[in-house]
Amino acid sequence: xxxxxxxxxxxxxxxxxxxxxxxxxxxxxxxxxxxxxxxxxxxxxxxxxxxxxxxxxxxxxxxxxxxxxxxxxxxxxxxxxxxxxxxxxxxxxxxxxxxxxxxxxxxxxxxxxxxxxxxxxxxxxxxxxxxxxxxxxxxxxxxxxxxxxxxxxxxxxxxxxxxxxxxxxxxxxxxxxxxxxxxxxxxxxxxxxxxxxxxxxxxxxxxxxxxxxxxxxxxxxxxxxxxxxxxxxxxxxxxxxxxxxxxxxxxxxxxxxxxxxxxxxxxxxxxxxxxxxxxxxxxxxxxxxxxxxxx
Amino acid sequence: xxxxxxxxxxxxxxxxxxxxxxxxxxxxxxxxxxxxxxxxxxxxxxxxxxxxxxxxxxxxxxxxxxxxxxxxxxxxxxxxxxxxxxxxxxxxxxxxxxxxxxxxxxxxxxxxxxxxxxxxxxxxxxxxxxxxxxxxxxxxxxxxxxxxxxxxxxxxxxxxxxxxxxxxxxxxxxxxxxxxxxxxxxxxxxxxxxxxxxxxxxxxxxxxxxxxxxxxxxxxxxxx
Numbered sequence: 001x002x003x004x005x006x007x008x009x010x011x012x013x014x015x016x017x018x019x020x021x022x023x024x025x026x027x028x029x030x031x032x033x034x035x036x037x038x039x040x041x042x043x044x045x046x047x048x049x050x051x052x053x054x055x056x057x058x059x060x061x062x063x064x065x066x067x068x069x070x071x072x073x074x075x076x077x078x079x080x081x082x083x084x085x086x087x088x089x090x091x092x093x094x095x096x097x098x099x100x101x102x103x104x105x106x107x108x109x110x111x112x113x114x115x116x117x118x119x120x121x122x123x124x125x126x127x128x129x130x131x132x133x134x135x136x137x138x139x140x141x142x143x144x145x146x147x148x149x150x151x152x153x154x155x156x157x158x159x160x161x162x163x164x165x166x167x168x169x170x171x172x173x174x175x176x177x178x179x180x181x182x183x184x185x186x187x188x189x190x191x192x193x194x195x196x197x198x199x200x201x202x203x204x205x206x207x208x209x210x211x212x213x214x215x216x217x218x219x220x221x222x223x224x225x226x227x228x229x230x231x232x233x234x235x236x237x238x239x240x241x242x243x244x245x246x247x248x249x250x251x252x253x254x255x256x257x258x259x260x261x262x263x264x265x266x267x268x269x270x271x272x273x274x275x276x277x278x279x280x281x282x283x284x285x286x287x288x289x290x291x292x293x294x295x
Numbered sequence: 296x297x298x299x300x301x302x303x304x305x306x307x308x309x310x311x312x313x314x315x316x317x318x319x320x321x322x323x324x325x326x327x328x329x330x331x332x333x334x335x336x337x338x339x340x341x342x343x344x345x346x347x348x349x350x351x352x353x354x355x356x357x358x359x360x361x362x363x364x365x366x367x368x369x370x371x372x373x374x375x376x377x378x379x380x381x382x383x384x385x386x387x388x389x390x391x392x393x394x395x396x397x398x399x400x401x402x403x404x405x406x407x408x409x410x411x412x413x414x415x416x417x418x419x420x421x422x423x424x425x426x427x428x429x430x431x432x433x434x435x436x437x438x439x440x441x442x443x444x445x446x447x448x449x450x451x452x453x454x455x456x457x458x459x460x461x462x463x464x465x466x467x468x469x470x471x472x473x474x475x476x477x478x479x480x481x482x483x484x485x486x487x488x489x490x491x492x493x494x495x496x497x498x499x500x501x502x503x504x505x506x507x508x509x510x511x512x513x514x515x516x517x518x519x
Contacts, residue, residue, distance in 0.1 A: 051415050077418045084419045094434035103430065104420045150420055217308035 001027055001184060003060040006047050010210065012038050019043055019210035025203070027062065030180055030187045032197050034221075035207035041190040042087075044207075045156045048188070049084055050077035051251040061153055077082075083147030083155040085222075087162070088141045091131035097142050098127040104149035113149060120182065121145045121175055137168035137180065141175060148179055155180070155187040161196065166255075173199055194222065194234040194275050195254070233258070237272050251278055297490050300467050301475035305495075308383070309451035312390040313398075316447055317440070319391065320398040325428065327399070328406035343400075345393050354460025357389050361461065380463075386469055388409055388463045390451050397450050398443040406432065406440025442506060449502045452495060 002025040010017045019040040025031050031039045046052035048059060050066070053074065059067040066075045091100055101114045118124050121141050122127070126134065131142060140160055147155060161169045173196060180187050181228055191197055197204060204221045206214040214221050223232070235253035242248075247267025249260045258278055262270065270276065327339060345353060361379035362368045371377045379385030409432060417427040433440070455473040462469030464478060472491050479488035 049419055051419070078421045078423065080419075082417065082419050086412045086416060088410060088412055090410065090416040092413060092435065093432050094431070102418075103422075106421055146420075176450075 001025070001059075002048075003058065004044070004048065006044065006056045006057040006059070007055045008043065008047065008052070008057075010040055010043055011038075017210045021205075021207070021210070021212050023205055023212070023215075025186065025188065026182050027186050029202045030177075030189065030200055031203045031205065032189045032191055032201040032218075033207055034192060034197060035203050037194065039207045040210045041207055042158055045084070045158055045190060048080075048154065049082045049156060050075065050080050051283065081150065081153040083150065083158045085140075085143050085147050085155075085157045087158045087160070089143040091139055091142055091146070092132075093130065093132040093292075096128050096130055097123055097134070100131055100142060101146050101149050104146050106150050109150070113151070117145045117148050120179065137164055137172065140164065140172055144172075144175060144179065148183060151183075153186065155185045157187065157191075158212045159190050159192070161191075162193070169196070176200060179195035192275075198234065213237055216260065232277055234275065234277050237274045237276055240270065240272055242267065242269065251276060253278065297487050298466075298475070301470050301472040301491065302494055304383075304467065305452050305472040306385055308390060308516050309448045311387055312451045313444055313447045314392060315387065316394060316451070317444060320402055320443065321433070321440075324399050324402040324406055325432075327403050332434050343396050346396050349455025350393060350454070353393055354389065357385070357392070357457070358461045361385055381461070381463045381465060381469060383468050385463075386458060386471075389461050390454060390479065393457050394447045394476045395452060397446040401443040401446065402436065403440045407438030408439075409435055435461055438509075441509075445502055445506045448494040449499050452499060467485045 002023075004021065004023040004025070006019065006021050008019045010019050017038075017040065021040075021044065023031075031141040033044060035252075043052060045065075047054050047057075054067065054069065056069040057067070058065070058069070061080075065071070065073050066080055067073060092103065095103060098114065098118065100119065102111065105111055105114070118127055121144060123138075123141060123145055126138060131139060134142065139210050144157075144160070160176075161172055161208070164172065175191075176187070177200060179185065189200060191195075191200075201218055204215060204218050205212050206221050222234075225273050233251075233253040235258065237249055238252045238257070239250035240247060241250075245264075247262040247264065249267065251258045251260060258279060260278060323338075323342075324442060326451065327335060327342075329437055358380060359365060360367050361371070363372050363378065363380070368379065371379060377384060414427050414437070417431050418424075422430070453473065454471070455477070458471055458474055459477075461475070462471075464470050464474050470478070472495055476491045476495075478490045479485075479491070
């Protein structure tokens with residue numbers, strides 16, 4: 001169990017912002033902190049890892065106190081068992097993939113874990129490449145692999161997939177799920193990609209202006225606003241065309257483009273790149289079997 | 296007959312200065328890159344002063360400071376038996392101060408160019424500041440360090456004003472090549488002056504050309 005009570009005044013885009021959060025995170029869960037940019041998501045990860053000190057509060061991890069402002073406890077960054085995947089990967093360009101991983105070994109740790117992780121994340125054939133020569137998706141895998149080497153108690157992922165395209169993203173989500181289960185990790189993910197959150201997380205904290213607005217399972221948090229849809233998908237708007245009287249909005253759901261008619265008013269409020277939910281309320285959807293097994 | 300000792304002395308001075316300055320500049324640049332101290336602008340200004348001050352000003356103050364007639368010079372003389380005026384040791388100290396910006400600026404800008412996340416990633420992996428500095432930061436700014444080393448070396452070879460002020464013209468002690476050239480010209484030995492000059496010209500040309508070729512972007516930034 002991870003218990004977080006964090007208070008901190010942050011410099012936000014429009015002046016100061018008070019971050020004030022309390023979170024209880026179950027062991028071996030995959031928890032997502034969701035929110036707009038500037039809501040304080042990354043700051044929470046930085047405080048857990050010790051890269052930033054809260055103004056006051058408490059961080060307790062599996063019964064051990066890492067930080068307690070009242071008692072003056074503040075465990076050094078180096079002694080907190082954290083795996084951290086940075087937004088910019090932070091791979092060391094002077095080292096090869098394997099050297100990057102070996103660097104993360106703790107004193108007297110069995111170095112065989114490096115080969116084991118290279119194998120799980122399928123990096124064996126890249127292990128002698130310098131990290132600067134890798135593609136974005138490969139760098140992200142190395143960064144994930146490196147974060148696992150020190151056998152962390154908590155894995156922190158700071159928008160790890162935001163810079164990658166859809167295909168690679170979905171593959172990497174599978175890697176994250178795989179290592180999360182294999183190493184029995186407690187993982188905290190920062191993300192603002194809804195499909196990703198639905199796919200990965202057990203628990204969500206919705207952060208707005210430094211305060212947790214809602215928390216719970218993905219469907220509790222995002223689908224509870226009284227929509228009793230017959231079916232619903234989350235997707236991204238990729239095109240918007242205006243006809244004589246209506247807008248036609250193209251929404252990408254997974255790999256399918258769905259065209260939806262919208263009124264002028266709705267059309268004006270939606271922009272390309274917006275995350276939306278496509279819901280059908282009035283009509284019963286058709287169901288068509290894909291394999292006709294009863295012939 | 297051409298004396299080789301001024302050329303050798305110039306290179307000895309440049310070599311020792313570069314080595315010692317590297318040891319001083321790495322911690323200083325590291326501090327300047329990461330500190331949030333209020334003193335940072337003051338220290339940065341002091342480091343950059345030799346770029347704009349006439350060398351004679353630095354030489355003049357060092358001459359006063361090192362003079363055994365003053366408390367600092369007297370203290371050095373009595374405590375360490377060290378005379379820094381008109382001596383090779385004095386030249387080394389003067390050269391270190393005079394070439395400080397040429398070593399500190401490239402290294403500091405190297406540290407600044409490294410994303411903060413490299414150090415943070417290293418700390419999170421349980422590594423100390425020292426390990427991070429030697430294993431992650433320094434290897435990734437090796438071109439900046441090389442630039443600093445080459446510039447300092449070349450700049451020290453080219454010193455004249457500072458050396459003249461606190462070193463004088465003592466053969467095998469402070470009579471470096473640049474001083475020897477001036478001296479030969481004054482005695483109308485143009486041939487010897489010419490030989491020294493050609494040697495200095497060729498060597499500094501080759502050194503700087505190497506830097507431009509290997510690492511051109513940086514030089515443009517400093518000497519703009």
